Amino acid sequence: MTSIGPLLSVIFIIITARLLLKKRNPHSVLIILGLLMLLLASSLNYKIPPLASSTNFIGFDLFKHIKESFSKTNAGVGLMIMAIGGFVAYIDQIGASKMLVHVTMKPLQLFKAQPYLAASLVIPIGQILFVAIPSAAGLSLLLMASLFPILTKLGVSKISAASVITASTAFGIGPASAITVSATGIANEDIITFFVNNQIPLVIPLSISMMITYYFVNRYYDKKEYNQTNDVRVEEETINVPMAYAIIPILPILLLILFSELFNFFSTPIVLDTTTAMFISLFIAMVFELVRTKNVKMVLESLKIFWNGMGNIFKSVVTLIIAADIFAKGLISLGFIDGLLKASQNLGFEAVGIGVVMTVMIFLASMLMGSGNASFFAFGPLVPKIATKLGVKSTSIILPMQLSASMGRAISPVAGVIIAVSEIAGVSTLAIVKRNFIPLVVALIIMLFYHFI
Template identity: 40%
Template sequence: MIGVIFSLIVTIVIVRILLKKFKAQFVLFLGGLILLAGAVVMDLLGLLPNGAQILPKGVSSTGFIGFDLVKCITSIMSSRTAGIGLLIMSAAGYSRYMSLIGASAIMADYLSRPLRLLKSPYLVLSLSYVVGAFADLFIPSASGLAMLLMVTLYPVLVRLGNSPLSAAALIATVSCLDMGPTSGAANYAAQVAGMDTMTYFIDYQIPVGIAVGITIAVLHYFTQKYFDKKDGAEAWKVEGDVKTADSVDTKNAPVWYGLLPTIPLVLLIVFNPFVIASVKLDVPTAMFISFIIAIVCELCRKNAKEVLNTGMEFFLMMGKQFATVITLIVAGELFAKGLMATGTIDTLIEGTKNLGLPAYAIMIVMTAFISVATVVMGSGNAPFFAFAPLVPGFAEQFGVSTTLLLIPMQLSTGIARCMSPITACVVAVAGCSGLSPFALVRRTAIPVIGALLMLIVMTIVFN
C-alpha cells in the first residue's frame, strides 16, 4: 500500500507541473526516475513483496543501481527508436514533404470542390466533416490540415450561409479521429496491442471510426444550426483580420500531384494479408518508397539542387519528430515503468477485481480519465503515451482483449482535444478566423461529447 500512496503523491505533483506548461518529456522523465528510485528504497526496506524490477525484461544490469536507473531510459529509447520511432518519423517526414511540394494543398483543394455544387448550407457543413476526416488519413498534422481547409473550405462554407463560428468549429474537428498508418498515436497503439498497423487500422479503427465519424457529422448539422439561430448576429462577428483566402498555394505543382499523398496508404492496403499476402510491406518502407517516387516526380520538373534541398526537409522533420514525439513516448514508458515498479498497478488491479467491476467499467473510467486530461493539457499525447504501456497488463488481468481498453483510449485523445481551448489546432483556427478559442469550443463540445459516447458504445459492440 505504501507504493500506491507514494505513486499517487508523485502523480499528483507531476500533473500539477504539466498543467503549468512545463515540457512534458522532462516532467515525465523526472516522475519516472523518482518512482523507480522510490521503488529501490522500498525494496531495500522490505516494503515490496515482489521486489523492484527496474530494468525492462532482457536488459542486463550495469552492476550499480544508480546507473541502472539511467540505463532504463537508454534501453527503452533504443528499442523505441528502432521500431515505432522510425515509423512515426518517416510518416511525419513524408507528410511534411507533401506539404512543401504543394501536393497536400492540391489534394485538400480538390476534395473540397464537390461540396461547392451543393446549396444547402448545413448539409455542406456536415459533409465537410467527412471530407476533412478522409483528408486526415493522408495529412496527419491537425494544425496543417486545418490551415489548408481554412483556405479552401472555410470561404465556401461562409458564402453558402454558415456563420464563421460554425465553419471554424467544423474545421477545428476534422482531424479529431486519429486514425491510419500516418498517425503516430495509432501506430504506437498498434505496437502496444501487439499487431501490425494495418490490422489495427482495418480491423479495429475503421469499424469504430465510421460510426463515430457519422455521429460527429450529424451532430455538427444540428448543433451549428441551433447555435447560429440562437446567437443571431453574434455568430457572424469576428475580431481582427481574417487571414483566409480564396486560393491555396499549390507551389505551381500539376494537378495529379494531389495523388501523391495517397501512395503510402495505397501501398499498405495492397501489400498486406488482406489483399496480397505474399508481399509484406511495413509503414516505414512504404513511406520511403513514396518519398523516392515523389523525389523522382520533382526531378522531372525542377533542377536537382533545388529538389534535393527541399528533400532534406523529409529528414529534418524526422529529427523533429524524434525530439518531440519519440522522446515523449520514452518518457511516458519510463513513468509507466515507475508505476509498475512500485507495485501500484498490481495493487490497483487487485483492488478493482475485489470491487467486482466489469471490464467495460474499467474501459469507461480510463477513457474518461484520458479525455479529461487531454482537455486540461490541450494535448492527448502526454497522458496517452504515459498510460498506454499499462494497458496490456490490465487486459491480461481482467481476461479481455487489449483493444477493448486501447481503442477508446487512443481515439478519445484526438476527439477530446477538439474541446480544449488551448490545443494548437483550435488556437490556430481561432486566430485564422478572427474568433475566440472559447467561442469555438462552445460549438465543438456537443459533437465531441457525442463522439466520445458513440466511441464507448461501438468499442463494446465490436469487442
C-alpha cells in the first residue's frame, strides 16, 4: 500500500507535464489534478494536509482546501503580489517608469555595447537586495518596475531581462529568509554565524558562475530566437514629468532596506513589510502627482489604476498560485516526497551520497511544486537524525539543501515568482524556465562539487 501513493503521484506528474506542454489552461490542470490526488490520498488512507476546520465530509473538505488556500494566500503573499502589481500599473501610468529609464540610461551608456553584461550584473545586485527583501515574487516585481525597462532599453530581450531578474532570487539566504530560519533551527546554529560563515562563502562562487552562464545562454538564445521574440528597442519619447519621478519606482526597495532587520539605524526597531511599503510608496506617488498637476479630482481618480492593476494580477497570477498550492498538497498527500527519500536511503549512501541525493531531490521537488519552502520544510526536519546516524554535522547536509530549494523554484513554471514576472513581462513561463534551466543546473553541479568534494 505504501508504494501505491508515490507511484500514483509520478503518474499525475507525467499527466500534468503533458497537459501543460499541450498548453492546456494551467489553472484548470493544476487545481483539478490536485483535487483528484487529495481524493485518492484520502481513499487510500494517506495523511492529507489538515484543515483549520473540517466539514466532516471528504467531498466538501476537498473544496474547503481551496477556500483555505484562498484565505491564506490572499492574506499574505497574494495581497503582496497584488499590491505590487497595482503599484507597477500606477507608476507606469504616471510616467515614473519612463523617467527612471531616462535618468538611468546616461550612466548605463557604458553598457550599451555590452547589454548582456548589464543583464548579468542584475544577479548579484538583486541577490544583495534579496537578503533585505526576502520575498522572491515581491522583489522580482519591484525589479520589474525599476530595472526591466532599463535592460530592454539597452537592447536586452524581454525574456533575457525577465530571466536574470528571476535568477536574482535563486538563493534564499540571510537572517530574514524563512528557509534560513528553519535551517538554523533544525541544525541548532546561530543564524548570523550561519549566514556569514556558511551561506556567503558558498553563494559567492555560485553567483559568479550564474553571471557567466546567463551571459552566454541569453546571448545565444536571443540570436537564435530574436525574430520570434518580437522585442524591439524602445524609441526615444517625450516624458512630461519631472526628473524627481525617477525615484518613485525604487521607493519600496529603499524603504524596505532602510527599515529592514539587517540594519539597526533606529534605537527602536521599525518593522516594515513589502505590502505596507507598496501602499506608502503609492501615496507618496499620489502626492507627487498632486504637486505636478494641482488637480485633486484627477489624482483621486488615478487611484483606480492601482485597483485595476491589483485585479489584473489577482485573476492571472494569484489564482494560479492557489491552484499550484492545491497541486502541491496533492503530491505531498500521496507520499511523493517520502517515496523519494526512502528510495535514496535504501541505496545505502554515505554522508556525501545522502547529501547529494537529498539536495537534488529538493531541487526537483521545488521545480515540480513551485515552492522552495514546501520542499525544504518537508525534507529539512529529517536531517538531524540522518546526520547523527552518519556522524556528520547537520550543517554539512542542510546548507546545500536549503539553497537548492530556492534554486529549484527559479526553474519551476508554477512558481509564484516565475508566474508574476512572466505576466508583467508579457512572456510565457516556459520561456523564462528555458533560459533559467542551464545556468541553475550548472550552479547546482558546481555547488555539489564545491561543498561535498
